[in-house]
Structures are given as structure tokens and as C-alpha cells.
Amino acid sequence: MVSARTWLQVGGGVVVAALITAAFLQGRVAEDAWTANDPVGECGTGTLGGDVGATAGGGVLAVQNVLSATHALEPATSTWDANTADAVRAFQAWTGLPANGCVNTNTWVTMRALVVPVCAPEYNCLGADQLLRGGPARGGRDAWFLDADCDWASWVQPGVAASPVGSQTAYEFSGGELAELGCEG
Amino acid sequence: MAVITDYTRANRRNEWILGGVVGVVVVLVVVFVTILVTSGGGEAPATEPDADARRLTAGTCAAKLRQPAWVPETVMRADVACPEQISRKLGDSASPDRLGTWVVYDLHGPANEELLPGAAPGLWPDAEVASGAIHPATTITYVAYPGSDSLTEELGGDTLRIEWQDFPQGGGEARVTQVENNGYGPLRVEWTDEQGSYLLLTVRGRTPDGRSGASAEELLRMAGSLVGPG
Numbered sequence: 001m002v003s004a005r006t007w008l009q010v011g012g013g014v015v016v017a018a019l020i021t022a023a024f025l026q027g028r029v030a031e032d033a034w035t036a037n038d039p040v041g042e043c044g045t046g047t048l049g050g051d052v053g054a055t056a057g058g059g060v061l062a063v064q065n066v067l068s069a070t071h072a073l074e075p076a077t078s079t080w081d082a083n084t085a086d087a088v089r090a091f092q093a094w095t096g097l098p099a100n101g102c103v104n105t106n107t108w109v110t111m112r113a114l115v116v117p118v119c120a121p122e123y124n125c126l127g128a129d130q131l132l133r134g135g136p137a138r139g140g141r142d143a144w145f146l147d148a149d150c151d152w153a154s155w156v157q158p159g160v161a162a163s164p165v166g167s168q169t170a171y172e173f174s175g176g177e178l179a180e181l182g183c184e185g
Numbered sequence: 186m187a188v189i190t191d192y193t194r195a196n197r198r199n200e201w202i203l204g205g206v207v208g209v210v211v212v213l214v215v216v217f218v219t220i221l222v223t224s225g226g227g228e229a230p231a232t233e234p235d236a237d238a239r240r241l242t243a244g245t246c247a248a249k250l251r252q253p254a255w256v257p258e259t260v261m262r263a264d265v266a267c268p269e270q271i272s273r274k275l276g277d278s279a280s281p282d283r284l285g286t287w288v289v290y291d292l293h294g295p296a297n298e299e300l301l302p303g304a305a306p307g308l309w310p311d312a313e314v315a316s317g318a319i320h321p322a323t324t325i326t327y328v329a330y331p332g333s334d335s336l337t338e339e340l341g342g343d344t345l346r347i348e349w350q351d352f353p354q355g356g357g358e359a360r361v362t363q364v365e366n367n368g369y370g371p372l373r374v375e376w377t378d379e380q381g382s383y384l385l386l387t388v389r390g391r392t393p394d395g396r397s398g399a400s401a402e403e404l405l406r407m408a409g410s411l412v413g414p415g
Contacts, residue, residue: 035342070321072301082307086314090306093317094390096369106366109342113364113371116326116384118271118284120333125279131271136299136322137264137289142274168276 033152034112035105037062038175041080041088042101053102055080058154058172058179061165062145063103065154066111067091069134069143075162076154078171078178115145128155128170146170150183239412247288248414250329251380255410257403259292260325285384290325295394297323316393323397325404326386333382336360336375344370350401352409359408361401369396374404383408 040063043053054060056079067073067087085101093099095110103111115132119125130145130152144155153170161167170181238256242248246267265288268281291297299322302309313319339347339360346363357376364370374385385404390397 071306071319072321073306083305086306086309090309090314090317090319093315094320094369094392095364095371095388096366096391099315105342106344109340109344110364110366110370112342113340113345113362113373114386114388116328116386117337118275119279120283120285120330121335121337121382122333123283125283127279128275129279133287133289133326134321137262137291137324140264140289140322140324144275 033173034108037103037105037108037173039105040103042085043104044102053080054175056178057176059103059175060084061156061171061178062152062154062173063088063111065143065145065156065160066114066132068157068160069132069141070114072135072141074160076156076160076165077162078165117147128168146181148181148183151181153181238410239414241290242288247286247329250286250331251378251383251411251413252288252329253327253407253410254412255406256290256325257292257399257407259294259297259399260290261293263288263290265289285328285330288327288329290327292323292325292398294397296390296392296397300392317391318393320390320392320397323388323390325399325407326384327407328384328386329381330383331381334377336377336382337384340373350405353402353406355409355411357409359405361405363401367391372398372401372404374401374408376408378411383411 037059039053040059041053041055043051046052058078060080061076061078064073064076064078064084067084068076071087071090073083073087088103088107089099089101092107097107097110115130117129118131119129128144128146130147132143132145133140134143135141142157144157146153146155148170152173154173155170156165156167158167164178165171172179172181238254239248239252241260241263242252242265245265247265265286267286268284271284271287272279272281300318300320302319309319340362344365346365348361349358350361351358357378359374359376362373362375364372369389369391371386371388376383385407387398387404
């Protein structure tokens with residue numbers, strides 16, 4: 001007959017295994033955050049008539065943060081607008097993509113390739129640890145990001161961030177409403 | 186028996202012999218010196234550009250780092266961001282010991298120059314937006330992480346071409362990541378050696394003035410030309 005102690009041990013083992021699996025999967029999500037991002041912007045309408053591309057939230061803010069460095073886009077509000085659309089199209093045309101204003105996987109991959117860690121690769125620096133530097137060598141523009149355990153985050157510079165976005169605050173990439181990063185950097 | 190001695194002719198013959206010997210010696214000396222100069226000069230073209238490339242960062246924190254001795258002809262100037270400066274931007278949340286040093290090289294030519302209208306993007310002419318005429322400056326960014334022996338995380342995506350390529354000179358190889366957007370897009374070259382890990386980044390941009398940035402071959406040549414402080 002199986003004792004209660006054995007059942008407790010088995011149960012504890014299952015919980016630990018589940019936690020390890022969840023941590024691993026979250027790590028994978030963080031790695032793939034840029035390529036797994038939902039479409040943003042002018043991506044047409046779905047079968048039910050809704051917009052395919054998000055027009056507000058963390059994904060839009062990430063795009064605006066990239067464009068603040070590459071195309072001097074200001075302000076970053078996390079809401080899609082005409083300025084963001086044209087800056088996306090200019091970015092796409094410059095990098096060889098169809099200039100359609102839809103930030104889909106190919107555009108996300110292109111943006112991701114411009115971001116470089118500021119910290120040596122084997123270290124885990126806390127806080128903003130990824131930099132996209134745009135413009136000329138002197139007087140260039142910086143866009144900061146944070147590669148956290150659970151997700152990537154935008155970390156917008158003062159002067160670029162505008163309400164409801166706060167400067168030097170980590171906002172999750174994930175779609176949906178704008179949300180501050182909920183895990184450790 | 187009559188002996189005719191022509192002293193004038195004998196003297197003249199001796200002078201010819203002496204002159205010939207002196208001439209041969211002079212020729213040999215000239216040839217020797219020429220060979221000496223030529224063999225020494227063979228290294229000059231290699232060292233001269235080296236000195237030029239390192240001069241771009243002279244007097245900065247990058248001067249004590251391994252850095253490319255060769256850069257493409259289109260490079261005009263460089264700007265350096267030291268770990269201490271980067272740390273300050275982050276509110277001193279990261280120790281400078283763990284941060285890389287950035288050298289950003291400006292490139293010459295209209296395709297590489299920044300062309301961003303002063304007006305808000307919503308007012309940019311559609312035709313110019315679509316043609317790639319509105320674009321940031323294209324640079325080459327070099328980041329050195331001294332003491333590191335790891336590469337940055339490998340990127341993922343269907344439009345990426347990632348392969349290891351040999352340096353054209355200097356020995357070694359690097360991971361080359363090219364975003365393949367119809368022949369354009371960001372280009373990264375990353376490698377390590379016994380003293381650290383390194384990254385070079387540029388964008389092969391599409392503009393009405395032609396392709397911007399540098400080629401993979403040029404970045405690999407930069408990577409293979411890494412030298413210590415000059």
C-alpha cells in the first residue's frame with residue numbers, strides 16, 4: 001500500500017517539474033519575443049472584420065521606440081498614428097521590405113537585428129541592457145530595451161516618451177494594453 | 186728583337202678594368218639597397234592603413250582595446266562610447282566592467298548620409314517614403330566586450346541567413362547574420378578570440394542613391410584586421 005508520505009513526495013516532484021517546465025517555456029518566449037510578436041499597424045482586417053494589426057499597447061510602443069532611434073520619431077505614446085505609420089513605411093523601404101505600414105514578422109526580425117547588448121553576452125545585466133543606436137556617429141539617437149526573463153521590454157528615453165508612457169520605465173512587448181514589465185530584469 | 190711597349194694602351198686597359206669593377210660594385214650596391222628598401226617597403230602598405238584606422242580612436246578609451254586596423258575607404262570618422270558613459274546613461278545600474286565599448290564609424294557618400302526631413306513623418310512625401318529616400322545615416326558599429334568568450338544570442342527568423350565565414354586574412358572565422366530583405370537589411374558579424382568577443386553591425390540600406398553600408402566581405406576584413414593598442 002502506498003503511504004501518504006509517498007504521495008506527498010510524488011506530488012511535490014510533479015509541482016517542481018511543472019515549475020521548471022514553465023520557467024523554461026517562459027525563457028523561450030523571451031528569446032523569441034521579437035519574432036513571436038503579434039502584427040502591429042496597418043495589416044488589414046481579419047475574417048471577422050477586426051484589425052489584424054494592434055493599434056495600441058506594448059507592441060506599438062516597441063515599434064515607436066525603434067523608430068525614435070532610426071527615424072527620429074517622436075513622441076512614443078504606444079498608440080498608432082499617422083506619424084508612426086509613415087516612419088514604419090520609411091523604415092521598411094530603407095531596409096528592403098514592402099513599404100506597407102504593417103509591422104509583421106519580417107519587419108520585427110529586421111528591427112531585432114539592429115539591437116545589440118551593452119553588457120558582455122555571458123553576463124545578465126539588470127535593467128535596460130540592449131541598445132539600438134541610430135543616426136550619425138556623433139549626435140546619434142539611442143533606443144533602449146530590456147531582455148528580461150519573461151519578456152522583452154521597451155525603455156523609452158526622456159523627451160521621446162509621452163503620456164501614458166513614462167520615460168525610463170520597462171514596458172512589456174506583449175500585445176494588449178500597455179503594461180509595465182512584471183518580472184525581474 | 187724589337188719590343189714595342191704601348192704604355193698608353195696598357196694604362197687605358199687598366200682604367201677600363203678598374204672602371205668596370207667600380208661600376209659593377211656600384212650596380213651591386215644599388216641593387217642590394219633597392220632590394221633592402223623594397224623588402225622593407227613590402228610591409229609599409231599593410232602598416233600604414235593600420236595606423237590610419239587606429240588614429241580614428243586615438244586618445245579615447247578604445248585606444249587601449251583590440252580594434253580593426255583596417256576599415257573601408259568610405260569610413261570618414263569614428264565616435265567612441267566608453268563603458269563609463271554607457272553606465273551613466275543607465276543610472277549606474279550596470280558595472281562598467283561588464284559593458285562593451287562602442288566605436289561607431291561614419292560612412293561617406295549620399296547613400297550613407299542622413300536624410301530625415303525636419304517635418305513630422307506624417308508630412309513626408311509618399312513617393313520619397315516609398316523609395317527609401319528618407320533614411321537615417323548608415324554607420325558601421327563595432328562593439329568590443331573584453332574578457333568575454335561568448336557570442337551574443339543567435340537571432341531567429343525565416344528571413345535570416347546565418348553562416349560561419351572565414352576572415353579573408355588574419356585567420357579566424359565569424360558568425361555572419363544577414364537579414365535578407367530582397368538583398369537589403371541589417372548585417373551582423375560576430376566572433377571571439379582569446380581576449381574577448383566582438384560585434385560589427387551595419388545596414389545594407391536601399392536608397393535612391395544606391396546601397397548604403399558595407400558588405401559582409403568588408404566587415405570580415407575588418408574583423409580579421411583586429412590589433413592591439415598602436
